[in-house]
Amino acid sequence: MIEPVVLSGTPLLVAALLIGILIGMTLVKAGLASRRAILGALQLKNGNAITTMLAALLIGIVLFFAARNSGAVEVHTHTGYFWASILGGALCGVGLLFAGMTPLTAIAALGSGKLQSLLVLAGMALALPVVGSVSDALSKTLYRWDMALNDPPEPELFFAVDNPALYLAGVLIVLIVLVHFTIGDKPQEEK
């Protein structure tokens, strides 16, 4: 078993900066740091963006399983709530339809010179006080009658019947192959 690496102080900050740089570079090189790319993915026209996300989930599931079983990493998730996740995801999806950017891709888009990402980030900043002001109402309604979701499972074997990761990986592989043979996944160059 590997001992988890525990960083603190300056090494932690340096690691965060380096990983951030790699994330930013990867998002730009994947073509995800643009409104056109995200909209193309939503419209099922940009296969490269879709397969990038699907491949990230697929490889991530396998990598995380291996890392967790070796002791190198532990599970770190918030407690999820069913209706909050659905409503939040739906609102986010509708917002993506207009903005074409998530917080991460908006920052990456800003780095690649797309100034409209400033507007998206401004809109995001405006939402925070609104959520703060209605959080009391949400605590009395949505979060009270919502049901907490189970903690993530921690299976010991990957190829086991009770391991959801196995089924998810299978579905993701099928989706990647489907996108490859229908939409195509050639990286799209910017004009």
Place this chain on the structure above:
Amino acid sequence: MNWNFLNAKWPFFLTGPLLALLIVLSLALFNDNIGLSESLTAVSEYCDDAVANRELPDAPEMDWRNLLLLGILIGAVIAAAAGKTFHLEFGDDDGSAVGKMLKPILRGIGGGFLVMLGIQLAGDSVWGATAAAVQLAPGGWIFLIAMALAGGVPAILISQRGAGKQPTAGTRESTQKNKNKNTGKKK
């Protein structure tokens, strides 16, 4: 195969696994949830204080989440510069000058507002939800699927509606459209 690594866009079998590796590496090194909503909240509160007090307050504590955001910005600049795709641009609309300015403003601010509203309701950013999904958290998967459906279905419908409005070649509409296009051309 002549493929310039720095200039060209990278294929999905490179970028997907890279993102996956970075997610797992982040979880291992930071030993914490890697969602960005907390650092975005901190930056927003900083901006709120600056506007309210009309002066720049002390910079927020530089923790690993803020440096991750800074790193993403720097990385994007490096990649865009290396690929010679860095150019300042605002909006991508055709049409009138007013439309070119107004549409991106309404779309950007409105869309960004809804994205963050959704993130705050769900309790995690898209990046955080992806990391949660990788860890098999049900909430992460529910969030991502709801996001894909709520954004994708209208996007496809709008796209098909727009395609349906284009006149078919050889019809009266397309002939009239071509006629209007040629008006004013000198013989």
